[in-house]
Amino acid sequence: MRRAWSLSLAILALCACGGIRVRSRAADACPVTPPGLAADAAGHAIRTIFLIVMENQDWSSVKGSSSAPYLNGVLLPRFAHAEDYRNGGVHPSLGNYIALEAGNPLGVDFDAPPGEVHLPVSCHLASWLEATGISWKAYEEGIRGDECPLADAGRYAVRHDPFVYFDDVAGSPPDPRSARCIRHVRPYSELAADLRTGNVARYNFITPDLCGDGHDSCSPAHDRVRQSDAWLERELPILMASEAYQEAGAILITWDEGGSGDHPIGLVLISPYAKPGYASTLPYSHASTLRTVQEILGVTPLLRDAASARNLSDLFTSYP
Numbered sequence: 001m002r003r004a005w006s007l008s009l010a011i012l013a014l015c016a017c018g019g020i021r022v023r024s025r026a027a028d029a030c031p032v033t034p035p036g037l038a039a040d041a042a043g044h045a046i047r048t049i050f051l052i053v054m055e056n057q058d059w060s061s062v063k064g065s066s067s068a069p070y071l072n073g074v075l076l077p078r079f080a081h082a083e084d085y086r087n088g089g090v091h092p093s094l095g096n097y098i099a100l101e102a103g104n105p106l107g108v109d110f111d112a113p114p115g116e117v118h119l120p121v122s123c124h125l126a127s128w129l130e131a132t133g134i135s136w137k138a139y140e141e142g143i144r145g146d147e148c149p150l151a152d153a154g155r156y157a158v159r160h161d162p163f164v165y166f167d168d169v170a171g172s173p174p175d176p177r178s179a180r181c182i183r184h185v186r187p188y189s190e191l192a193a194d195l196r197t198g199n200v201a202r203y204n205f206i207t208p209d210l211c212g213d214g215h216d217s218c219s220p221a222h223d224r225v226r227q228s229d230a231w232l233e234r235e236l237p238i239l240m241a242s243e244a245y246q247e248a249g250a251i252l253i254t255w256d257e258g259g260s261g262d263h264p265i266g267l268v269l270i271s272p273y274a275k276p277g278y279a280s281t282l283p284y285s286h287a288s289t290l291r292t293v294q295e296i297l298g299v300t301p302l303l304r305d306a307a308s309a310r311n312l313s314d315l316f317t318s319y320p
Helices: 002-016 069-078 093-102 125-131 179-184 188-197 224-240 243-248 286-297
Strands: 048-054 080-086 136-140 185-187 203-207 249-255 265-270 279-285
Touching: 048 093, 048 224, 048 243, 048 286, 069 224, 069 265, 093 125, 093 286, 125 136, 125 286, 136 179, 136 188, 179 185, 185 188, 188 203, 188 224, 224 243, 224 249, 243 249, 249 286, 279 286
Parallel strands: 048 203, 048 249, 080 279, 136 185, 136 203
Antiparallel strands: 080 265, 249 265
16 A cells, blocks of 8 residues: 555656655755856865764754763864754654755655655756766665665665665666666775775765664664764764865764654764854754755755755854
């Protein structure tokens, strides 16, 4: 029954040019103006972005928690964070990941594999980056790299990988042999080598596995907050030691959603351009993150809700 329902919605979406269960044609339609670069894009201070997405924690469960000593004892005193970053009450995961890529959830308010969710939408961040000559990669922990990862496997959750839901990346129907997908959606294990060799993209979307992102309770900690904090403590120094970060980089860490409702979730900015120890109380959303990525990279026009969202400039000493 659910498969048939998803299929009928996909057919409706094809007519409305916006995704699953389109809420309004105006909200989900592509902008009239084609993608381009801002006139001053080459002079922007920040060159490389890393976006890391964690799972299912209200900010009140992370900030001040004894289970997150690295975040509270090292990251927050040195860098900037947001106190009122919310996901708009979107649940479960998939719609939030799509919002980070497309500017809103495109009507997706359920979790399902790409074979049941077709997004025939050309106006999303990855495609616009390519159209303007800006490189991108998604580093997914737990995938093999010899095919487009279209299904859950071990600790890899496909619903945490938004790119494989877009027809222009994974194909229609989704194809594990999609060359574009395989070229851009890579195993997280390759990131360290890419950083060492200078082969890192301008935009990098990073998804830890289900233990590292805190979705599942895993041994030995059996503490979701501690698991994600330990992942950051282990992996962030590798990013921060790279030339891409040190010269002009920004690492954004956020959570896809809170435990329930629309309570604040976390966003932390790690960058040479972050205000040290700063806590912004301004309201932000996933659309704020997308707007910030677009503005830093100079990609215009802004996608969907990013056009009306507040950017994250308050967290930076120099922006964009």
